[in-house]
Amino acid sequence: MKFRNALAATAAVTLVASPAVAQSVQAERTAAPVEGESELGGKGGAGIILALLAAAAIIAGIVIAGDNNDDDVPVSP
Secondary structure, eight states, rough: OOHHHHHHHHHHHHHHHHHHHHOOOOOOOOOOOOOOOOSSSSHHHHHHHHHHHHHHHHHHHHHHHHHHOOGSSHHHH
């Protein structure tokens, strides 16, 4: 019975002390060295393609929204 009480007390102390111990540790973050640069963000290759696709999507949306379809006329008089 005493062992179970001691184990419960140890667990409670551990749970209470964990945040304080974790907060006191100072972790230094450093950036990893760069071995090579990405080709996508470079001299406009992917940026131009994305801009063209965005422009095409906008134009397609305008054409679809402005389509005057005469098929919407009711059939019954």
